[in-house]
Amino acid sequence: MHMMKADVMVDIHARNNHIAEHVHEYLSDRHVFAVNLMGAPGTGKTTTLEHLLKHLDVPGYVIEGDIESDIDTERLRKQQIAASQINTFGACHLDAPLVHNAIHTMQFEKPGILFIENVGNLVCPAEFSIGEDIKLLQVSVTDGSDKPYKYPLAFEKADIILLNKIDLLPYLDFDEAFFMDGIRHLNKKAPVFKVSGKTGEGYAEAAAWLKERAGL
Ligand SMILES: Nc1nc2c(ncn2[C@@H]2O[C@H](COP(=O)(O)OP(=O)(O)O)[C@@H](O)[C@H]2O)c(=O)[nH]1
Numbered sequence: 290m291h292m293m294k295a296d297v298m299v300d301i302h303a304r305n306n307h308i309a310e311h312v313h314e315y316l317s318d319r320h321v322f323a324v325n326l327m328g329a330p331g332t333g334k335t336t337t338l339e340h341l342l343k344h345l346d347v348p349g350y351v352i353e354g355d356i357e358s359d360i361d362t363e364r365l366r367k368q369q370i371a372a373s374q375i376n377t378f379g380a381c382h383l384d385a386p387l388v389h390n391a392i393h394t395m396q397f398e399k400p401g402i403l404f405i406e407n408v409g410n411l412v413c414p415a416e417f418s419i420g421e422d423i424k425l426l427q428v429s430v431t432d433g434s435d436k437p438y439k440y441p442l443a444f445e446k447a448d449i450i451l452l453n454k455i456d457l458l459p460y461l462d463f464d465e466a467f468f469m470d471g472i473r474h475l476n477k478k479a480p481v482f483k484v485s486g487k488t489g490e491g492y493a494e495a496a497a498w499l500k501e502r503a504g505l
């Protein structure tokens with residue numbers, strides 16, 4: 290029984306990875322650098338997108354992934370940010386076939402950065418490649434400083450980590466040393482930027498890192 294389940298999972302990942310490679314090739318042929326934006330619901334992923342796009346002086350493209358609704362896409366369109374919506378209708382993460390369908394409806398006229406906001410979830414998105422160049426993990430101080438210990442895979446796989454909502458630090462008992470120790474046990478390389486979607490601080494630095502990493 291267990292063996293059969295393991296085989297099915299291997300098949301699912303093999304098929305997903307094959308399509309993810311195609312997505313990556315399609316985007317890199319167009320000089321588009323893809324960022325898989327992961328984090329729990331309400332951690333401020335869409336708010337972060339808005340700030341990063343303001344700081345980046347390169348074309349930005351957005352795909353919004355949600356179980357249902359196009360609230361975030363509409364929110365971005367009102368700010369003249371071109372966004373494309375994917376609904377998973379139940380699935381707790383995006384996969385490469387869904388992203389593949391979305392990119393084929395989009396125009397990538399100039400080299401730039403494509404942000405793909407994954408379904409709000411700290412577990413499943415980390416397990417699936419969607420053809421991205423890097424994974425950006427966002428955590429908020431309101432989530433608690435123990436998250437690297439409880440959800441290690443997302444922290445292990447992140448290429449860049451944003452710690453958001455730092456405007457709220459005075460009201461919380463967030464243990465930053467404990468949080469950073471947890472991250473460094475799992476991931477020695479990813480830079481951690483402290484940001485606030487409320488005040489806008491920290492995003493200039495994070496955007497500069499992304500631009501450099503994208504080679505744009
Ligand atoms: N105080 C504070 N609130 C924030 C910050 N960033 C986002 N929020 C709020 O958190 C809520 C969820 O933000 P949203 O960007 O929709 O999160 P998402 O679900 O991860 O995309 C909204 O009410 C935001 O206004 C922040 O840095 N500080």
Ligand SMILES: [Mg+2]
Pocket residue numbers: 334335336361406
């Ligand atoms: Mg959102």
